[in-house]
Amino acid sequence: MSEVRKPRDPVTGHVKALAKGFKYLVEPNRMTLDYPAETMKLPPNYRGFFTVDDKKCIGCSMCEMVCPPEAITMVPRIIGEGGKTIPAPEGEKEAKGPKRTKRPVVNWGKCIFCYFCVDVCPVDAFIPTQVHDLAFEKDSEYRPSYEEYLKPPEEPYKNAKKVVSKADLKRGVGYDPAP
Amino acid sequence: MGIIPIPLIIWLIEDLLYLIIFPGLVTILVIVIVIIWLERKIAAKVQMRFGPLWVSKKIGGALQSLADLLRYSFQEVIIPEKADKLAFILAPGLMFAFATIALIFIPVGPYYSVLFPSYYTILFSLALIIITPIFAITVGWASDNKFSFIGALREGFLLISYEVPFLLSVVSMIIIFRTYDYISAVQSQLSFLPGIILNPLAALTMLIVMIRTTGRFPFDITEADSELVLGLYTEYSALFFGVGMATPYVELYNFSLIFSLLFLGGWWPFTLNVMNPIYGLILPGIIVVIKAFIVMAILVFLRAVYPRYRLDQAVRSGWSYVLLLSVLSVILSVGEVVFLR
Amino acid sequence: MNEKVYNIDDLQNINVDGEKYIILQIGPSHPGSGHMRIKVWLDGDIIVKVDPDIGFVHRTSEWLSERREWIKAVPIVERIMLPDTVHANLAYVLTVEKLLGIEPPPRAQYLRSLVAEINRITSHLYGIGIFGIFLGSSTVYMWAFGDREPFIDLMEMLTGARITTSYIIPGGVRWDLPNGFKERAETVLQYMERRLKDYEDIWVKNPVVQARTINVGTLKKEDAIALGVVGPNLRASGVYYDTRKHQPYAAYSNIDFEVPTMKNGDSYDRLLIRVEEIKQSIRMIRQILKDIPEGKIVADQIYNQLNPVMKKNYEEKKRVMFPAFMIHMRPPAGEAAAKVEAGRGEIFFYIKSTGDKYPYRFRWVTPSFRNLPYFTHVAVGHRLADLPTIYGSIDYFPPEADR
Numbered sequence: 001m002s003e004v005r006k007p008r009d010p011v012t013g014h015v016k017a018l019a020k021g022f023k024y025l026v027e028p029n030r031m032t033l034d035y036p037a038e039t040m041k042l043p044p045n046y047r048g049f050f051t052v053d054d055k056k057c058i059g060c061s062m063c064e065m066v067c068p069p070e071a072i073t074m075v076p077r078i079i080g081e082g083g084k085t086i087p088a089p090e091g092e093k094e095a096k097g098p099k100r101t102k103r104p105v106v107n108w109g110k111c112i113f114c115y116f117c118v119d120v121c122p123v124d125a126f127i128p129t130q131v132h133d134l135a136f137e138k139d140s141e142y143r144p145s146y147e148e149y150l151k152p153p154e155e156p157y158k159n160a161k162k163v164v165s166k167a168d169l170k171r172g173v174g175y176d177p178a179p
Numbered sequence: 180m181g182i183i184p185i186p187l188i189i190w191l192i193e194d195l196l197y198l199i200i201f202p203g204l205v206t207i208l209v210i211v212i213v214i215i216w217l218e219r220k221i222a223a224k225v226q227m228r229f230g231p232l233w234v235s236k237k238i239g240g241a242l243q244s245l246a247d248l249l250r251y252s253f254q255e256v257i258i259p260e261k262a263d264k265l266a267f268i269l270a271p272g273l274m275f276a277f278a279t280i281a282l283i284f285i286p287v288g289p290y291y292s293v294l295f296p297s298y299y300t301i302l303f304s305l306a307l308i309i310i311t312p313i314f315a316i317t318v319g320w321a322s323d324n325k326f327s328f329i330g331a332l333r334e335g336f337l338l339i340s341y342e343v344p345f346l347l348s349v350v351s352m353i354i355i356f357r358t359y360d361y362i363s364a365v366q367s368q369l370s371f372l373p374g375i376i377l378n379p380l381a382a383l384t385m386l387i388v389m390i391r392t393t394g395r396f397p398f399d400i401t402e403a404d405s406e407l408v409l410g411l412y413t414e415y416s417a418l419f420f421g422v423g424m425a426t427p428y429v430e431l432y433n434f435s436l437i438f439s440l441l442f443l444g445g446w447w448p449f450t451l452n453v454m455n456p457i458y459g460l461i462l463p464g465i466i467v468v469i470k471a472f473i474v475m476a477i478l479v480f481l482r483a484v485y486p487r488y489r490l491d492q493a494v495r496s497g498w499s500y501v502l503l504l505s506v507l508s509v510i511l512s513v514g515e516v517v518f519l520r
Numbered sequence: 521m522n523e524k525v526y527n528i529d530d531l532q533n534i535n536v537d538g539e540k541y542i543i544l545q546i547g548p549s550h551p552g553s554g555h556m557r558i559k560v561w562l563d564g565d566i567i568v569k570v571d572p573d574i575g576f577v578h579r580t581s582e583w584l585s586e587r588r589e590w591i592k593a594v595p596i597v598e599r600i601m602l603p604d605t606v607h608a609n610l611a612y613v614l615t616v617e618k619l620l621g622i623e624p625p626p627r628a629q630y631l632r633s634l635v636a637e638i639n640r641i642t643s644h645l646y647g648i649g650i651f652g653i654f655l656g657s658s659t660v661y662m663w664a665f666g667d668r669e670p671f672i673d674l675m676e677m678l679t680g681a682r683i684t685t686s687y688i689i690p691g692g693v694r695w696d697l698p699n700g701f702k703e704r705a706e707t708v709l710q711y712m713e714r715r716l717k718d719y720e721d722i723w724v725k726n727p728v729v730q731a732r733t734i735n736v737g738t739l740k741k742e743d744a745i746a747l748g749v750v751g752p753n754l755r756a757s758g759v760y761y762d763t764r765k766h767q768p769y770a771a772y773s774n775i776d777f778e779v780p781t782m783k784n785g786d787s788y789d790r791l792l793i794r795v796e797e798i799k800q801s802i803r804m805i806r807q808i809l810k811d812i813p814e815g816k817i818v819a820d821q822i823y824n825q826l827n828p829v830m831k832k833n834y835e836e837k838k839r840v841m842f843p844a845f846m847i848h849m850r851p852p853a854g855e856a857a858a859k860v861e862a863g864r865g866e867i868f869f870y871i872k873s874t875g876d877k878y879p880y881r882f883r884w885v886t887p888s889f890r891n892l893p894y895f896t897h898v899a900v901g902h903r904l905a906d907l908p909t910i911y912g913s914i915d916y917f918p919p920e921a922d923r
Contacts, residue, residue, distance in 0.1 A: 008725040008727065008730070010727040013725055013726060013727035013730070014727055016721045016725070017484050017485070017721055017722050017725075017726045017727075018484055019721075020484075020718055020721040020722045021225050021480065021483050021484035021659070021722060022480075024224070024225040024226075024227070024483075024718075025224050025225050025480070025483070029227050030227055030228065030229065031227040031228065031666050031669065032227070032228045032229055032666075034229065034232075042676070043676060043677050043680075043698070045679075045680040045695060045698070045837075045839070046676060046680050046681070047680045047681050062844065062847065065589075065847050066589075066591065066592075066842065066846065066847050068591075068592040068594070068595045068596065069595075112595055112599075112684065113681065113684075114594075114595050114684070114686045115680065115686075116591065116686070116842065116846075119694065119839075119841045119842045120841065120842040120844075120846060120847065121841075122827050122829065122830070122844075123829055124829050124830070124833060124841070165673055166704070167670055167673070167704045167705075167707035167708045167711065168707070168711070169707055169710060169711050169714075170711075171227065172227075172666065172667055172669060172670045172711050172715070173669050173670050173673060222658060222659070225659055226658065226659050226662035226663060226666070227662070227663070227666055228662060228666070325542060325544055326544075329904070396656060397656075397728045399656055400905075403905065403908075404551045404552065404656075405551055405552030405653065405654040405655070405656070405908040405912075406904055406905055406907065406908055408550060408551060482658070483658075483659050484659065484722060484726075485656075485657065485726065485728050486652070486655035486656040486657035486660075486726070486728050486729055486732065487655065487656035487728070488728055488731065488732070489731070489732060489903060489905040489906070490565065490903070490905055491565070491903060492731055492732075
C-alpha cells in the first residue's frame with residue numbers, strides 16, 4: 001500500500017485541492033432536500049407510525065409481549081356490533097366476561113419503530129404507514145387513548161411537493177417528483 | 180455667526196459621511212453581513228447543501244446574518260465571576276473600534292478626507308491595524324479561562340511571526356512607489372502597472388498574512404473549536420460575542436482595501452482625478468470596495484477547502500517560507516527600482 | 521514528537537492549581553471531546569499525560585438485556601453502536617444462533633453480509649467526517665455525512681429503517697431484496713467510487729492534512745498487539761488480522777476480498793486504511809449482488825412455525841414475520857461466543873443461557889472500548905493540537921465504549 005501513502009508535493013496538492021473546491025463551487029451538485037417545502041415519499045416497507053385494524057385484532061397480547069421498550073399496553077374493550085369494539089366500563093382492568101377483549105395502544109414516547117409488534121401479529125392486524133415526521137406538542141399526545149390511536153396518522157406539510165429519492169450518479173441522492 | 184467658514188462645515192459634514200456612511204461604519208456593517216452570508220453560502224455550495232435559506236427565502240437567506248446579529252443583541256450578557264471585568268467588557272469593543280478607525284487612513288478615492296490630511300496614510304493605517312491583535316490577547320487574558328488563555332497565547336505567537344512579513348511586504352511596495360501615501364501609490368500604479376504585476380511576491384505574502392491575521396482557514400488556529408472550544412471568545416456571549424466575531428471580518432475588509440489599493444491598482448480603470456465627492460470618492464470608492472469584496476470572497480472560499488494547520492507549523496512557516504518570501508519581495512522591489520528606473 | 525522524556529511518576533507531584541503543568545478538562549461538553557472527558561496535562565503546548573475519563577453514556581445494555589426476552593436485546597445492542605448497528609445486531613444474533621443451533625440459509629447469509637458491508641461504508645464515512653471536523657474541514661464533514669445518505673437510503677430500501685435496522689433475526693433476516701435494489705446499489709457504488717477521487721484531492725492528499733497527520737500518533741506493530749487494539753487501527757499498524765478473513769461468519773468465506781494493511785501506524789495511515797476498506801466494501805457489495813443465491817431468507821425451523829397468514833405474507837411481500845417462538849425463545853443451557861468485524865473493530869459477544877426466557881449472562885466488548893488505550897499511550901509528547909487528530913483518526917465513539 002506504499003503507493004497509496006506517497007505524499008503529494010505541496011504545490012500540486014494545494015492547486016488540486018483548490019481546483020476541486022472551485023469545481024464544486026460552480027457545478028450544480030446539491031444533494032439536500034428542501035424540507036419541509038419538499039417531502040419524501042418513502043419506500044413501502046419504511047417503518048413509520050402505525051395503527052391497528054380494530055376488526056382484525058384478536059386481542060392476543062403478542063405485540064405487548066414482544067415490544068422491546070414496553071411501549072404497548074393492552075386496554076380492555078367490549079366487542080360491539082359489526083366486530084367493532086367499544087370501551088369497557090370505567091374501572092375494569094381485566095378483560096373477563098362475555099364479549100370482553102383487549103386492544104393495543106402505543107405510547108409514542110417509548111416506541112422505537114422496530115416493528116416487532118407488526119411482525120409478530122398472527123393476524124397481521126397492524127396497519128403500517130410511512131409517516132415519520134410527526135411532532136407532539138403536549139406530553140399527553142404521546143400517550144393516545146385507544147380511539148385516538150385508531151385514527152391513521154396524518155402527514156404534516158400537506159402542501160409540500162412530494163418527491164421520491166433515487167440514486168444519482170452526479171449528486172448521490174437525486175429527487176424525482178412522486179408518481 | 181460667520182466665525183466658522185462655510186467650506187469647513189461642508190468638509191466636516193463630508194468627513195462625517197466618510198466615516199459613518201461610505202466607506203465607514205454603515206458600509207462595514209453591510210459588507211460584514213454580506214460577507215458572512217457569502218462565506219456560509221460558498222461553503223454550503225461546495226458541501227452540496229443549501230446553506231442559510233429560510234430566513235429570507237426569496238433572496239437566498241441573505242438576511243440570516245442580520246437575524247443572527249439581532250439574536251446576539253437580545254441575548255443575556257454573562258460575565259464570568261473570576262473575569263477581569265473591565266478588560267472583559269472593554270476589549271472586544273476596543274478591538275472593533277481600532278479595526279474600524281484604521282479605515283480613516285485608507286482612502287478609497289483621490290478625493291480624500293481633509294480632516295486628517297496626511298502624506299503618511301500607509302504608515303498610520305498599518306499602525307492602527309497592528310494594534311488590534313493586542314486587544315485580542317486582552318480578551319483571552321481577561322476571560323480567566325484556560326481555553327481562552329491558550330487561544331490568546333496562540334494569537335500572540337502568530338502575531339509576532341506574521342507581523343514581520345506583513346510589514347516587509349508593504350515596505351517593498353513603498354520602495355516601488357516611493358511614497359507613504361495610498362493616493363500617490365495608486366496614482367503611480369495608474370500611470371504604470373498594478374502592484375501585483377510589479378511585485379507578485381509581495382502580493383502573495385500579503386495574501387498569506389491576510390489569511391493568518393483574520394483567522395481564515397487554514398490558519399484558523401486561535402479559534403480551533405475541536406481543541407479550544409472557541410478560543411478567545413469561549414466565555415463571551417450576547418453582543419460582545421457578536422462584536423468579537425465580527426472584528427476579523429472588519430480586519431479582512433481593511434486588509435482587502437489595502438490590498439486592492441496597493442496591488443490591484445486602486446480605482447483603476449477609473450482614472451479621472453477630480454476633487455469632487457461624486458467623481459473623487461463615490462465612483463472610485465465603489466470600484467475599490469468591489470475589488471476588496473472579490474478579494475474577501477476568495478479568502479472566505481478557503482474555508483471550504485482547508486482544514487487548519489497546527490500552531491507550530493504555522494509559526495514555523497511564518498518564520499521560514501513567508502519571511503523568506505517577504506525578504507525576496509523587498510529585494511525584488513529594490514532591484515526593480517535600481518534597474519528599471 | 522518532542523524529544524523530552526517525561527517520567528510519569530513525577531506527575532504525582534503536580535500542583536493541583538496547575539502551577540507546573542496546565543491541566544485541561546476537555547469535555548464532557550466540549551466540541552472536541554464527544555461524550556467523554558479527556559483530562560490533559562500540558563507542559564506548554566506539549567501533552568505530558570492524558571487521562572480519558574469514560575462512562576458518561578453508560579446505558580447498562582448488559583443489565584437491560586439480562587432482564588428481557590432474548591429477542592428484545594436486538595434493539596438494545598443496536599442503540600449502543602449507532603454507526604455500526606448492523607454489526608452489533610449480527611454479532612448478537614450469531615451468538616444466539618449458536619445457542620439455538622440454527623443455521624440460516626445461504627441467501628440470508630449473503631443478505632447479512634450485504635447490509636454489513638453497506639453499514640461498514642457508512643461507518644467509515646462517519647469516521648472520516650468526524651476526523652474532518654476535528655481538523656477543521658467542514659467540507660469533509662458535510663461530504664462524508666452526505667455520502668452516507670445514498671447508502672443509508674439503500675439500507676432503508678432493504679430494511680425499512682435508516683440506521684436502527686433490526687434487520688437480522690435468529691434464523692435469517694426480515695426482508696428480502698426489493699425490486700430495483702441491484703440497479704440502485706450499482707449506481708450508488710459508481711457514485712462513491714467517483715467521490716473517493718474527490719476526497720483524495722480535497723482531503724486525503726491535501727497538504728494541510730498531510731502536515732497534520734503524518735507521523736502523528738504513531739503506534740508500532742508490537743505496541744498495537746500488546747495494547748489489544750482492534751479493527752482498522754490494528755491493521756494500520758501493520759497487523760494482518762480481520763475476523764472476516766480469519767474466522768469467517770455470514771457469507772464472508774465465499775466472498776473474495778483483501779484485507780488492506782499499512783506500515784507506519786500513524787494518523788495518516790489510519791485515515792488511508794478507512795478509505796481502502798471502503799474500496800474493498802464496494803468490491804464486496806458488487807460480488808454479493810452478483811453471486812447471491814436464490815432460496816429462503818429464513819431457516820426452516822423458523823419458517824415452519826409461521827402461521828398461514830404469515831406464510832402468505834412471506835410469499836407475497838418477501839417479509840418474514842415472527843412466529844411466537846421469537847417471544848418464547850428459550851435457548852438450551854450453555855455458553856456461546858461470537859466475533860464480528862464491525863466498522864471500528866471486532867465485537868465480541870459472550871452469552872450464557874440456563875434455558876430460561878432471559879439470558880443468564882450477557883457480556884459484550886465493543887471495539888471502541890478496546891481502542892481506548894490509544895490515548896494514554898500515543899498522545900504523550902505530542903502537541904495539544906494533535907489530540908483531536910489522534911482522537912479523530914482512531915474513530916473513537918464514546919457511547920459504543922461505554923455500552
